[in-house]
Amino acid sequence: MRLPEVERGDSLRNRALIRIISMVLGTRLPDAARVAFYHKGFVGSALGAWTQDAMRGPSQWSVAERELMAAMVARWNSCPFCIGAHRAIAVRGMDKAVVDACLTDYHTAPISAPLRATLAFLETMTLRPGELRAAHAEAAMAAGVSRHQLTDAAAVAALFNIITRYANALDFAIPSDAGFDKAAGMMLKRGYA
Template identity: 85%
Template sequence: MRLPEVERGDSLRSRTLIRIISMMLGARLPDAARVAFYHKDFLGPALGAWTQEAMRGPSEWSVAERELMAAMVAKWNSCPFCVGAHRAIAVRGMDNAVADACLDDYHTAPISDPLRATLAVLETMTLHPGELQAAQAQTAINAGATRRQLTDAAAVAALFNIITRYANALDFVIPTEAEFDKAAGMMLKRGYA
């Protein structure tokens, strides 16, 4: 359900910011950013800080790997907006073919064993959380993932299991690939907070 206040902004300040940023981007400001302007004091600061820490804070995973994890969670949750947005950011730090192969089937994609085993944990966490067992985490550790990497990956998955549902519930407009690419550049410079 698309709320008019989210589309246009719920205050004069929000409407002005949406227009200015859209002009600077040369494209429509993506709905994820528009939602961040909507009732900023309700969810914005907490969600923005959590997202910034999970996606840009210190981690043994690269920014591109964490963005790929977000895109994978989005794929498992059938959220085309988040798949497109986070794939566009991930490919700024990894080969397009690797990201696409992973999104197609991470089991056969040319990625590291620790990342593959971690994605298996995240897939279970996303699709069948009641089936997640310590043995699966141990399998990831045996494949070379560290406990810190698993903790960081779980934070990304938890966050995007919320965000993808939010995006789907609010019926986010799906930008073109070129618009996703422009927004990706902005997200890499600006971050999430």
């Protein structure tokens, strides 16, 4: 259920910002951004800072790899908005065919062994968290994933296990591919905070 205040903005200032940004983008401002304007206590500065750090902060993973991880968590959580949004950003830094192959089946996609092992860890973390054990982390590190990389990937997965659920709960509208692409350009330029 989408609250009217999320759709249009909960204050005169936020309504104006939503309209101006939509005009500049040339498309409807995506619901993820609309929620960020809505009641700062719901999706406020703490979540924005965490997202910015996980997705754009220093990491041995590229921005595109972290965006792919977010898209994979969205796939496992059946969140069409987040799949589309994060796929659109990932393809700006990775080959589109590789991203799409991962989203179809990362086990057979043409990706590095460390990335594949990390996605296996994240899949267990997302779909079967009660089964996650030290052996899963050890398997990823045996494939060449550093402890730092695994920590960074786990932060991405934890974050998007939250975000995908509220995106589905609030029934985020699904933009066209062109809309996702425009938003991807904005996200790469401005970040998440």
